[in-house]
Amino acid sequence: MGANASQLEKEIGSDQFPANEHYFGLVNFGNTCYCNSVLQALFFCKPFREKVLQYKQQQKNQKRETLLTCLADLFHSIATQKKKVGTVAPKKFIQRLRKENELFDNYMQQDAHEFLNYLLNTVADLLQAEKQVKTRASTNGTVKPEPTWVHDIFQGTLTNETRCLNCETVSSKDEDFLDLSVDVEQNTSISHCLRGFSSTETLSSEYKYYCEVCCSKQEAQKRMRVKKLPNLLALHLKRFKYMEQLNRHTKLSYRVVFPLELRLFNKSDDACNPDRMYDLTAVVVHCGNGPNRGHYISIVKSHRFWLLFDDDIVDKMEASSIEEFFGLTSDVQKNSESGYILFYQSRE
Amino acid sequence: MATQNEGGGKDEIKTQFMTREGIYKLMTLSEYSRPTRGAFNGQGNTPVKVSFITLNDQSGTGDRICFNIGKELYFYVYKGVRKAADLTKPIDKRVYKGTFPTCHDFNQLTATTDSVMLLVGFTAGQVQLIDPIKKELSKLYNEERLIDRSKVTCIKWIPGSPNQFLVSHVSGQMYVYNEELPCGTTSPHYQLFKQGDGFSVHTCKTKSTRNPLYRWLVGEGSINEFAFSPCTKYVATVSQDGFMRVFDYNSMELAGMMKSYFGGLLCVCWSPDSKYIVTGGEDDLVTVWSLNERRVVCRGQGHKSWVNVVAFDRYTTSVCDNEMLDFSGSDDDFNHMPHANTGLLHEALRTSTRSNTSRGSSKSIDSKGVNMITSYRFGSVGQDTMLCLWDLTEDILRMPVGRHRTSTVVSQNACGVSPKSNNSVPSQNCVTNMTLDNAVPHHSSSSSGVTTSLTQKFATFTLGDRKEKDHDRKEHKRNFSLGSKNNDKVIRTIDDSLRLLGTPSCPRLDDVLLLEPLVCKKVAHERLTALVFHEDCMVAACQEGYVYTWARPGKVGLAQQHTVTTPPQTLPCQPPALGSTAL
Numbered sequence: 001m002g003a004n005a006s007q008l009e010k011e012i013g014s015d016q017f018p019a020n021e022h023y024f025g026l027v028n029f030g031n032t033c034y035c036n037s038v039l040q041a042l043f044f045c046k047p048f049r050e051k052v053l054q055y056k057q058q059q060k061n062q063k064r065e066t067l068l069t070c071l072a073d074l075f076h077s078i079a080t081q082k083k084k085v086g087t088v089a090p091k092k093f094i095q096r097l098r099k100e101n102e103l104f105d106n107y108m109q110q111d112a113h114e115f116l117n118y119l120l121n122t123v124a125d126l127l128q129a130e131k132q133v134k135t136r137a138s139t140n141g142t143v144k145p146e147p148t149w150v151h152d153i154f155q156g157t158l159t160n161e162t163r164c165l166n167c168e169t170v171s172s173k174d175e176d177f178l179d180l181s182v183d184v185e186q187n188t189s190i191s192h193c194l195r196g197f198s199s200t201e202t203l204s205s206e207y208k209y210y211c212e213v214c215c216s217k218q219e220a221q222k223r224m225r226v227k228k229l230p231n232l233l234a235l236h237l238k239r240f241k242y243m244e245q246l247n248r249h250t251k252l253s254y255r256v257v258f259p260l261e262l263r264l265f266n267k268s269d270d271a272c273n274p275d276r277m278y279d280l281t282a283v284v285v286h287c288g289n290g291p292n293r294g295h296y297i298s299i300v301k302s303h304r305f306w307l308l309f310d311d312d313i314v315d316k317m318e319a320s321s322i323e324e325f326f327g328l329t330s331d332v333q334k335n336s337e338s339g340y341i342l343f344y345q346s347r348e
Numbered sequence: 349m350a351t352q353n354e355g356g357g358k359d360e361i362k363t364q365f366m367t368r369e370g371i372y373k374l375m376t377l378s379e380y381s382r383p384t385r386g387a388f389n390g391q392g393n394t395p396v397k398v399s400f401i402t403l404n405d406q407s408g409t410g411d412r413i414c415f416n417i418g419k420e421l422y423f424y425v426y427k428g429v430r431k432a433a434d435l436t437k438p439i440d441k442r443v444y445k446g447t448f449p450t451c452h453d454f455n456q457l458t459a460t461t462d463s464v465m466l467l468v469g470f471t472a473g474q475v476q477l478i479d480p481i482k483k484e485l486s487k488l489y490n491e492e493r494l495i496d497r498s499k500v501t502c503i504k505w506i507p508g509s510p511n512q513f514l515v516s517h518v519s520g521q522m523y524v525y526n527e528e529l530p531c532g533t534t535s536p537h538y539q540l541f542k543q544g545d546g547f548s549v550h551t552c553k554t555k556s557t558r559n560p561l562y563r564w565l566v567g568e569g570s571i572n573e574f575a576f577s578p579c580t581k582y583v584a585t586v587s588q589d590g591f592m593r594v595f596d597y598n599s600m601e602l603a604g605m606m607k608s609y610f611g612g613l614l615c616v617c618w619s620p621d622s623k624y625i626v627t628g629g630e631d632d633l634v635t636v637w638s639l640n641e642r643r644v645v646c647r648g649q650g651h652k653s654w655v656n657v658v659a660f661d662r663y664t665t666s667v668c669d670n671e672m673l674d675f676s677g678s679d680d681d682f683n684h685m686p687h688a689n690t691g692l693l694h695e696a697l698r699t700s701t702r703s704n705t706s707r708g709s710s711k712s713i714d715s716k717g718v719n720m721i722t723s724y725r726f727g728s729v730g731q732d733t734m735l736c737l738w739d740l741t742e743d744i745l746r747m748p749v750g751r752h753r754t755s756t757v758v759s760q761n762a763c764g765v766s767p768k769s770n771n772s773v774p775s776q777n778c779v780t781n782m783t784l785d786n787a788v789p790h791h792s793s794s795s796s797g798v799t800t801s802l803t804q805k806f807a808t809f810t811l812g813d814r815k816e817k818d819h820d821r822k823e824h825k826r827n828f829s830l831g832s833k834n835n836d837k838v839i840r841t842i843d844d845s846l847r848l849l850g851t852p853s854c855p856r857l858d859d860v861l862l863l864e865p866l867v868c869k870k871v872a873h874e875r876l877t878a879l880v881f882h883e884d885c886m887v888a889a890c891q892e893g894y895v896y897t898w899a900r901p902g903k904v905g906l907a908q909q910h911t912v913t914t915p916p917q918t919l920p921c922q923p924p925a926l927g928s929t930a931l
């Protein structure tokens with residue numbers, strides 16, 4: 001461990017090592033790599049890290065321990081290490097997580113995406129609750145929840161357009177999202193998967209749509225496109241598919257390529273920031289063949305380097321090695337190291 | 349393999365498909381691979397590339413093929429669609445250790461029936477020159493990796509040169525070598541020779557001349573491919589930074605550039621008349637760029653993943669003249685070549701690839717501007733295992749940039765500016781020419797009608813996918829209010845790719861035509877890595893190590909017609925079939 005850490009420092013070179021940057025592995029507490037991989041990815045999502053550290057600064061006297069205070073303590077402990085490389089044990093965070101959600105209260109492998117979802121929503125709820133306490137104290141009225149920095153960073157808006165095939169009326173409804181879950185296909189790109197996400201779907205037979213104009217159930221076409229592009233775009237590749245005949249989830253190890261630079265094709269005509277350019281900043285990778293088996297690691301971009309975090313081990317890697325995590329072209333093999341959650345940071 | 353039925357299942361591999369010129373058929377007996385067929389695990393290996401050379405063989409079997417599979421390199425007689433491939437007898441086979449071949453190129457100029465010069469680039473950066481016929485020749489360049497340690501991405505003989513070649517690397521550098529010069533025993537020291545926007549050229553600082561003669565530093569990240577223009581004046585590079593750059597090769601000036609919509613550009617090809625460049629890349633798009641106008645003309649969306657190879661089909665190019673078609677193939681053909689200032693280049697062009705003079709699209713333009721290419725065909729293959737064919741019609745090429753497309757269709761052949769002056773001078777003069785071109789509206793018989801229909805077509809293109817598909821998105825908590833503003837935007841200098849958005853070098857998605865492919869078929873199990881058009885067939889290779897030959901319409905089982913001079917396969921001059929670009 002120590003040898004690995006100093007090796008990394010040597011590899012980067014003391015003159016090249018970014019100032020105020022720390023590359024710390026996270027100790028595994030029994031199948032907690034789903035958690036470690038997501039935490040590392042989020043730590044290297046700069047706006048998220050900054051907000052968590054700010055929170056730590058503001059909450060010095062807080063007594064009540066929450067998942068957010070544990071997260072803030074963990075990020076703070078990494079960010080204030082004297083050494084540049086090493087390992088920390090996210091013990092308090094894991095304990096808190098297991099206490100708060102029975103889903104994670106065991107030693108089984110969990111779904112990294114479910115954890116990310118849970119973490120972001122929990123943090124957002126905590127922030128909203130804190131804000132409401134303050135607002136209520138001052139205005140003494142009921143206020144609807146305000147967006148928090150979690151929303152500022154991750155939230156985008158989808159517009160759900162439905163066209164009645166009888167009267168041609170188009171109705172649209174907006175929905176917010178913190179990440180997008182996309183279906184995967186063999187030998188495709190993430191752009192293609194996103195276009196599939198926004199492809200037109202026909203609602204017919206038992207799925208007919210109730211048209212307000214026709215006042216009856218009608219066949220309709222529906223599609224969902226991105227109206228507001230988030231600052232940080234989190235994309236979840238749906239690699240775990242439930243197999244009826246096997247009565248369990250199986251992994252789709254399909255090769256899905258993702259570029260370092262991304263723009264979206266599947267945006268609505270009235271999108272407010274349609275040409276946003278994104279840069280890949282982190283990838284949570286699933287290794288193995290099933291959701292409750294295998295291992296999670298993450299690759300992140302920090303300054304000019306790509307780093308691979310495998311629990312307590314941190315390695316420098318070449319950008320060209322990212323292609324090793326695209327997946328497999330052979331449909332027979334299920335066991336792969338393939339990109340599972342992609343984090344794209346908006347450039348402007 | 350798969351059935352002959354085109355209308356089969358969605359993921360079925362197609363063995364034939366129809367275009368408007370007829371049916372293309374996969375020639376299963378013409379499949380080239382390693383001699384012992386068997387499962388080859390293509391995962392993580394270098395792409396299978398294909399090179400051809402035509403030797404002046406009286407027997408009519410002058411075609412030779414070279415391809416690399418993993419650590420192996422093969423050299424066979426290529427029998428095309430006429431005879432079954434004989435895989436048991438490669439003329440040459442090489443197996444490498446520790447470093448794998450990545451790309452190769454024949455010297456068309458020096459090739460004879462019993463000797464060819466074949467350059468091979470390798471994963472560890474080395475370059476080898478071999479003669480797979482004589483087998484005596486074997487020279488190594490960058491052997492000690494003192495010049496560059498990164499993978500060779502593309503290697504080409506410099507057009508018209510018997511001994512100079514250009515090699516690009518993952519490091520973002522290209523080197524000019526002379527095969528007769530040594531590489532030295534020390535790392536080269538360079539001095540700046542020329543510099544421009546996003547590139548610099550250096551010479552080797554030594555007393556005695558050594559390799560490399562020049563080092564080009566281009567953009568950021570890997571140079572993924574480069575291509576010399578058929579007129580030999582320009583070289584176009586595509587890089588991982590998403591830029592396509594065109595250089596005047598001799599003067600080393602930047603003649604133009606383009607940015608992908610996003611992501612790295614992976615491949616580049618010139619139109620047969622050197623007027624257009626098509627690129628493919630990580631945005632899953634093919635992008636057509638005009639050298640005359642220095643602008644993106646259109647993009648094409650059809651691939652489901654990254655586009656690995658783009659290639660113009662010079663044999664399926666529509667020629668239009670106002671009076672007559674001229675197939676005489678005289679020396680006049682070369683008059684239009686801009687700046688082909690040395691006899692050597694002229695000569696090289698004439699004798700080079702598969703005898704231009706008898707076939708071709710190069711004759712379709714002449715200095716008088718009588719014959720014009722009115723429609724170009726190109727193909728693309730990608731990581732999605734799909735082959736796409738695209739038609740680039742006159743109307744698309746004339747489409748003005750911008751959201752408002754009410755302007756008149758402008759014809760360039762009406763203004764009498766010879767392509768020579770159009771092509772040869774960068775920037776300032778180009779502007780003059782363009783103004784001149786645009787100032788003369790042309791009363792094409794079909795212009796107004798076609799413009800209208802194209803505009804409508806355009807509207808439907810932007811509507812997006814019609815594909816029907818279920819998706820059960822994961823539900824998130826959606827109890828958040830709308831419209832949160834990002835208050836803490838970091839203000840930083842806008843980089844090049846952001847600055848270029850909305851300019852002719854990188855138009856917004858809605859600002860240029862988004863083409864749909866004429867044909868889009870899954871033709872392999874694995875990623876496709878090569879695509880070459882021949883007169884009677886189309887050749888594609890895949891990562892698994894198979895080289896497929898598709899016979900063109902009417903060319904199945906053709907006997908000896910290969911040696912007969914036939915008129916080029918062109919369509920009669922007609923208003924471009926717009927329907928072919930849409931589904």
Ligand SMILES: [Zn+2]
Nearest residue numbers: 164167211214
């Ligand atoms: Zn209705």
